[in-house]
Amino acid sequence: MSRDFLLELGTEELPPTALKNLLAALANGVKAGLDEAGLAYSNINSYASPRRLALVVGQLAEATPVRQVTNWGPPAQVAFAADGKPTRAAEAFAKKNGLEIDQLKTENDGKADKLVAHQQAGGEPAVELLAGIVNDSLAKLPIPKRMRWGAKRTEFVRPAHWLVMLYGSDVIDAQVLGLNAGRESRGHRFHHNQAVSINSAADYVTTMLNAYVQVDMAARRALIIEQVNREAAAIDGTAVISEELLDEVTALVEWPVALTGRFEERFLEVPAEALISSMAEHQKYFHVVDHDGQLKPYFITVANIESKDPAQVIDGNERVIRPRLSDAAFFFETDKKHSLESQRQRLGSIVFQAKLGSILDKTDRIAALAASIASDIGADATKAKRAGELSKVDLVTEMVLEFDKMQGIAGYYYALNDGEDPEVANALKEQYLPKYAGDELPHTVTGTLIALADRLDTIVGIFGIGQKPTGSKDPFALRRASLGALRLMVEKDINLDLRELLTRAARNHGDSIKDAENAVEESLAYMLDRFRAWYEEDQIATEVYLAVAAKKLSHPVDINTRVLAVDAFAQLPEAQALAAANKRVSNILSKLDSAPATEVKPELLKEPAEQQLAEAVADKAQRVEPLFTERRYADALAELATLRAAVDTFFDDVMVMADDEALKNNRLALLAQLRGLFLQVADISALAPTKG
Known part of the structure; x- marks a missing residue:
């Protein structure tokens, strides 16, 4: 027999940015507890709103499965004295298994006669286990800081006020976070501010909908998207719905109602990013753009109430956003009165890192490094230097102090206002790209150089003062x-x-770095090892990267070209055999006391198989030389793949370590030439499977 199980924990408003993770962790914790207890179920559905976390476990078994358990005790000769009386060992075994002395039995376990107890295990009622499973799951939730409320010693992320635990239609006799389980939930704080009786676990979602609470987060999210898009279409615009803001708004409302507000067009003179940041971060509004992607003077808010007079709700939101946008406009106009150049020296009072100087020092280093890289690649070193010098000045502007996400963006607008070169201005905005894996890269050359110089300066500096990353830090x-x-x-x-x-x-x-050479080598090794994660994301095997890493190269572009070439080679039918052959050759050569000869003597090639291989190797060496020069590594490896037949025949027919010293050395020279061809790209022996 089975029934649905409902858990609903009612609280004060939960942190909106954490709600999604809290619910997922609760579901995973309950699942783990049910699995550990051996309680069967069909599925677990998760629900949440600002004031509740809930789960419905479908078709939960009434009890854990019953199984037969055999417990072996001490040998019979230890359990009973010579006169047949039970010893302390027998008494202890009987007590442990809940038996009387006269119920003890002996059986042979295949080695000796021993005390034995055949018992049934399992069969524990689910309703007796659920409180423990739920309490344990709640205790393990990822809550950085728990709080107490009232006179209770109970702790949770927010004060808990009600608890529903139903098995089918029956209330479970349980206590969680100091609350006794019942069947009464709470409706919407305004539309249905009263207790809501849940008849059964299966009725949960429908019952709460009737109380103006949409507990299904996915359904609530979809409803918000639909409403927001409809509101935007009504004003001939497109709502920009970010996943992050959508998740937060979904966690803030139980009964979503989207409404459109308006702000004064004069605010559109302020950088759109500042307006958007203010609307999203402070008020949780979605912004609207026109058909050209330009910001429109509207916003869409999602209320948690279905008002009889929505105009009043809209007016209230417009009143709230106006001073926020006025602040942004004021900061923008105030900042424009001072050029970035005139404020640059203020960076000297901001510490980048105690041992590495100020932000002003950092901009000097960025400028110098970016300019030198520009010279290397034929870019404009003057622009790179200027962009580096101005790269962090917007950190001291009023705009960035109020809206930290405007860092770089504010610099772009102020640089244009100052009459700086447009590419320099764009570089200030692009310097932080990419911000995360998969993010876009800078579009300008100068922006690329500043972004690169900034990162290299930080990496080598931090390694240079001995603060390299460790573990999760x-x-x-x-x-x-x-x-x-x-x-x-x-x-x-x-x-x-x-x-x-x-x-x-x-x-x-x-002088900030005491051992520059060591800092460079540690930084280089650390950076190149990040390629592993890069290629794993692209589904390229680690062995492929290791084959190239064995070359100990330090040109990332060249390394990437080689990795892609080796990955393509690894897909060829000849790859594994040639990798194994390379590994065999590597093992042979590594055991030599000295390096083999560089030249192969044709007169010492006695066997047809070695003659054939020598001819093939010489031919391929000529063919692939121009390919290596042009870094066409994939073409070169494809050409070398045709050596497989000659290599296989050689190892089948030729004894490398011949008794004749001259023959042996000549064959070793041939193998060294063979391996040398592949090594010009990578050590493909790394592709050979290791023997377990």
């Missing part, structure tokens, strides 16, 4: 910075030596 986000720098170099085809760039960056730090 990465306070300066060096992992993200490293991946960003690699993406910039590879995807923007900045074909330079990363070791050399890090060396320049370290040199710019001066």
Whole structure:
């Protein structure tokens, strides 16, 4: 027999940004508890609103499964004395298994006669286990800081006020967070501010809908999208719905009603990003754009009430947003009165890192490094230097102090206002790209150079003062910075030596870095190891990257080209055999006391198989040489793949370690030449499977 189980924990308003994770963690915790107890069920549906966390477990078994358990005790000769009386060992075994002495039995376990107890285990009623499972799950929720309320010692993310636990239509006798379970929930705070009786677990969603609470987060989310889009269409616009804001709004309302408000058009003179930031962060409004993607003087709010006079609700929201936008306009106009150049020295009072100087020092280093890279690639070093110098000045502006997400964006607008070169202005906005994995890259060359120089300066500086990331601690986000720098170099085809760039960056730090050479090598190794995560994302096997990493190269563009070539080679039918052959050759050569000869003597090629391989190797060496020069590694490996037949025949027919010293050395020279061809791209022996 089975019935649905309902859990609803009613609270004061839960943190909206945490609601989704709290619900997922609760569902996972209850699932783990049911699985551990052996309680069967069909599915678990999760529900949440600002004032509740809920689960419905479908077709939950009434009890854990019953099973036969055999408990073996001490040997019979230990359990009973010579006169047949039970010893303390027998008494202890009987007590442990809930038996009387005269109920003890002995059986042979295949080795000796022992005390044995055959008992049934399981069969515990689900209703007796659920309170423990729920309490344990709640205790494990990811809550950074728990709170107490009233005179209770109970702790939770917010005060808990009611508890519903039903098995089918029956109330479970349980206590959770100091609350006794019942069947009474609460309706919408305004539309149905009263107790709501839940008849059965199966009726939960429908009953709460009748009380103006949409407990299904997915359904509530879809309803918000539909309403917001409808409101935007009514004003001939398109609502911009970010996933982050949508999740937060969904967690803020129980009965969503979208309404459109308006703000004064004069505010459109303020950078759109500032207006959008203010509307989204402070008021949780969705902004609206026209057919050209330009911001319209409207916003869409999602109320938690179906008002009889929506005009009043709209008016209230318009009154709230007006001073926010006025602040943004004021900050913008105030900041424009002072050029970025005139405020640059203020960066000297902001510490970047105690041992690495101020933000002003950092901009000097960024400018120098970006200009030197620009010279290397034929870009405009003057623009790169200027952008580097101005890159962080907007940190001291009123706009960024109020709206931190305007960092870089504010600099762009102020640079244009100051008459700076448009590419310099764009670089100030693009310097933080990419912000995360998969994010867009800068569109301008100068923006790319500033973004790269900034990251390299931070990485080598932090390594230089001995604060490299350890485990989960990465306070300066060096992992993200490293991946960003690699993406910039590879995807923007900045074909330079990363070791050399890090060396320049370290040199710019001066005496702040005591052992510059070590800082460069540690930084380089750390950055190149981030390639692993990159290629894993692209479904490229780790062995492929390791085959290239064995070359110990430091040009990211070249490394990437080789990895893609080796990955393509690994898909060929000849790849595994040639990888195994390379591994065999590597093992043979590694055991030699000295390196084999570089030249193969044709007169010492006695066997047809070695003659054939020598001819093939010489032919391929000529064919692939121009391919290597042009870095057409994929074409080169495809050409070398045709060596498989000759290699297989050689190892089948030829004894490499011949008794004749001259023959042996000549064959080793041939194998070294064979391996050398592949090594010009990568050590493909890394592709060979390891024997377990």
